[in-house]
Amino acid sequence: MTEAPVLYLFGSAAPPVFDVAAVIQEAQARGFDVCLGLTPTAARWLQPQLSELERLTGHPVRSEYKMPGEPDVWPKANVIAFAPATFNTINAWSLGLTHDFAVGVVAEGIGKQIPTVTMPCVNAAYVQHRQFERSVSELRKMGVRVLYGEGGFQPNQPGQGRPKEYPWHLLLDAVQEIAGG
Template identity: 30%
Template sequence: MSTTAPRLALVVCAAPPAAAIGDLARLLMDDGWVVDVVATDAAREWIDMDTLVSLTGSPVRVQARQPHEPKAPPPDAVALVPATFNTINLWASGVNNTAALGILNEALCAGTPIVAAPYVKEVLTRHPAFDRNLTILTQAGARLTETDALRPDVEGGPYRWRAVVELLREVKPPRP
């Protein structure tokens, strides 16, 4: 009987919550997930790579796998946190030119559960492509938090990671 914990690919984009993504990774690990972090190239500057490696026990992936490198185990679920305007629009359009977008596109096509927490400037939420692309992604099976779900209750306060944790609990595969 296997007691392996479910594996989560945590895809991180460049936005303020990325600086505190270790807090979310801890919550997810406490909730029983094995967390593998994949960061967009822009997010590399926002995150503490050494802390995430120490916390999760695996390297943070930014670049696509090289031919001589082993394939990572497939995730049981994917979380896109924070999901930026740029990444949402590229992902919905099927662009597949980064490790992060590759994970998102493969998961979407494979039916792997995906939770995304949009973190977008309010003005950009009015862009006509944004709503259309959110609709495309939800119709394809992605689960989204509210656009402002992560925003702190007070300026400088903690990010509200529970919105992500709760949606991931709904898609967490049972383990024998």
């Protein structure tokens, strides 16, 4: 019997992160062993759900770096997904600014050649900032599959987000594809 492929699922503080339990269940239904990592703000937003999310995944939910010398509590990843990925997350990741655990793991994942997909969640005002397009382009050049634009996330006007319409299925389809099945 083969072991389930391990998916590191990371999320940052954008409203679709509140639906992460359903996303975990769908990933598990697709055959993945899911480890959930969050940016510090996303962890604060989900604080009331963290114990349930740990029960659901069977792994600790992580939002902070471990202490040097401590063993890793997650199995090694076969594939990484980061969604929702905010303006700050996309820019920090592409620039290699790893002050957050989640961004640090995905930045290192590029060097470890772990197949990675991300889907932003940003509004139309943020995407007018020139750095955003540069960051998306840079991540793509580093081999990250960025689901943004046609066939991916489409920004809404500020204050007009529709978190229940966030296209999680596109992320999970891409995860399945890049994980080889």
